[in-house]
Amino acid sequence: MNFLFEEQLINYTENSRLWQENSQYFYDIVIQQKIGRALTTQWFDKSGSTQKIIVGEDRSQNGRYLSIYETDFNQDQIFELEGNKLFRTYFEIKLDSEVHRIRIRPDNPLIIACILDTGEAKIINILNPSQLDQEGYSMTSLKGHTNEGYGINWNHKKKGLLATCAYDKKILIWDTNLYGNELEPISSYNDHSAGVEDVEWNPHDPNSFGSVADDQTLKIFDTRTKTHTLNIIAHKEEVNSLSFSPFYPNLIVTGSSDKCVALWDIRNTSTRLHSLLQHQDKIFQVSFSPNDPNLIASSGDDKKILIWDTSQIGDEQQGRDADIGPPELIFTHSGNLQVIREFDWHPTIPYCFTSVDDNHVNLVWKLKPDVIKDESEKGFFNILKQSFSEK
Template identity: 35%
Template sequence: MEVDNEDVEKPQEKADGEEEMSIEDEYKMWKENSSLMYKYVSQTALTWPSLSIQWLPSIEINKENETIKTQLIIGSDTSGSEDDFLKIASKELPLSIIDDKLKNETTSGFKINKRFKHKTEINRARYMPQNPQIIATISGSGNSYIYVNSAKKSKNRKCILSLKYHKKNGFGLSWNPNDEGKLLTSADDSKICLWDINSKNISVELNNTPTSLQPSNVLNDHTDIVNDVKWHNFNENLFGSVSDDKNLFIYDVRTLSTGPVLKKTNAHHNDGINSLSFSNFSTNLLATGSLDSTIGLFDLRNIETKLHLMVGHKNAITSLEWSPHQDGFLASGSEDRRVIIWDISKIGEEQNQDDADDGAPELFMMHAGHTALVTDISWHPDKRLKWLLASTANDNIIQLWKVKNKISDPVDGIETTLPDSFFE
């Protein structure tokens, strides 16, 4: 396992000595057994935690040096002690990460290539799918900002648009993958905002003082914190939202004035909902992650009846993301310091007692390398790196990891689809 420790502040130990020792022992056990589970693991300690992480889609393969250069979007949360920055980081990975060839390779450390000054902490940062150079953030103040990650070298790196409407802390942030320039945000003020950055000329704004943009629509249907909001992956008109008011709402941009087109009240019994994610393969499948540690699967054609409830985490779900490459694989991050990869095609399979003791049949793999709550996760979008994930935790640690080939081989390279019976 690679460890980068440049400019690192060691996280403070917790007051509860017994609990801290237990976490330390768990980490040691994970580290000792990591060679059995991972093709690759890299750990980087930052000076300040990054609440957000996302792979950028482009990679550079250097066959001479046998490396792959990858890039990530991260942020900072200094709690006001220092300036906060949106950051573009890079990491060189061994070329053998793509196949089974084992070599003694050296790769460069985790590097920060660009920094963009940001007002307050960055809760989430996401690139626009149609143009990855354009990056949106949402902050602790509720404000969102648009940046251009230009290839040109410039000392004047700043936001080009300020999206100001929310009055409280915000985490919900989603670009429309089918309608360029359309952005969703949500915040603790119980509101959802729709933005259209196409109304501004970004090429012009890049060389001028940042301008403000007003939302094209504001929705007030939730009665508590709106923790997450996501566009549908196939229908440019649909999006969903989840809230501490325990509700899952589905909206259609063509009928916003009449409220959500679908509602699931008390989607996770009596607990709030932190996250949601629409499938990258099925037009009707979505997942929700709750404060009660469970993950719900829903079918848009019958949202009132939950398809399945997945149990494996021990604390609140913080993030959900379906694999962009393999149908039915879902990653979840949690306050229990774990990332779980689920294979929902295994739901309902018979187990012997030993396997059942290890977890539900759909629990494909548990990543236990973090020692603090996991705040965000990201699958690499390039299919050649389809089992490579990034995760970030509240103790300043970022981990990049790839499941070992012998674990992923049963589905590796196979185009799988969920059977129709799953939705019955």
């Protein structure tokens, strides 16, 4: 795999320069781009040598945008230190408000949901990527929240079903298959006592979703009922993110302002399965790998993305390794220079990410395979896998 690097007027500290100088030993790909302030990013195109990513940008006086960039993974080894030659604008839409989070519809990548700093959500249907004016797309407004929000997620089983959440303490469910310039929610949940930070559908169950909030709880809902079916006091401070395992239907990970990443089996919530402890500040995002059942990534206020291998929970460490961190912490990404608001695992390319930070940097990076230890058949998850198969 090729090693790519691009920089445009990015201010480096001494630590980040050290990372830059040594990154070729750990990464196959590093592509950096200076953009507007971005809180969200996701892979848009998932195959081929030309990859596309989508970000929500605040370009200050130049406006707010939903932008799609494309870049190539098939070039020779390049260290491009000036300009944006490795990124090309594929599509962009100017919006009235800042984009807090973007989610691409799983069954149709040309349909994009985003939630804005006003709490309003938008459904953007790209009709013609070659046209950047109103003829190139249609837009539907989802007006129901009365405060800003970050959580938005598509149902993987029921096409067009969308969940949103916001600081108005509400979770709203939308049927985006309905027609109109504006849609009303088809159901509303008001179970949290504080702002709701994140919501996610269970990829294994079309009727189930989870949410986390500033009331320190993780709640599980069933759309066939009027209230939550499970309530867990999950952390000591605000819970900012949750992720369902794509491999095990009862496994969830949460991340909190208390600096802890927590693993849960929702069949038995009397105690956590495990606490992953190494972050030095608030955690804003947690996410299971789509390719490996053992891997979890987390990011936050400490400007790092940590990659965890849960198969190594319980391993003994000696000497220098014991000083670095717990055995399940297998890599620390330090390429982003400020608070990392969001990252996204590539759905088909192992160990490949896109991430954005408060330094106005969009980063695409892929770890060398030998950096990730392949020990998925031992320890914690091997036991857990047997437990799930017996149920």
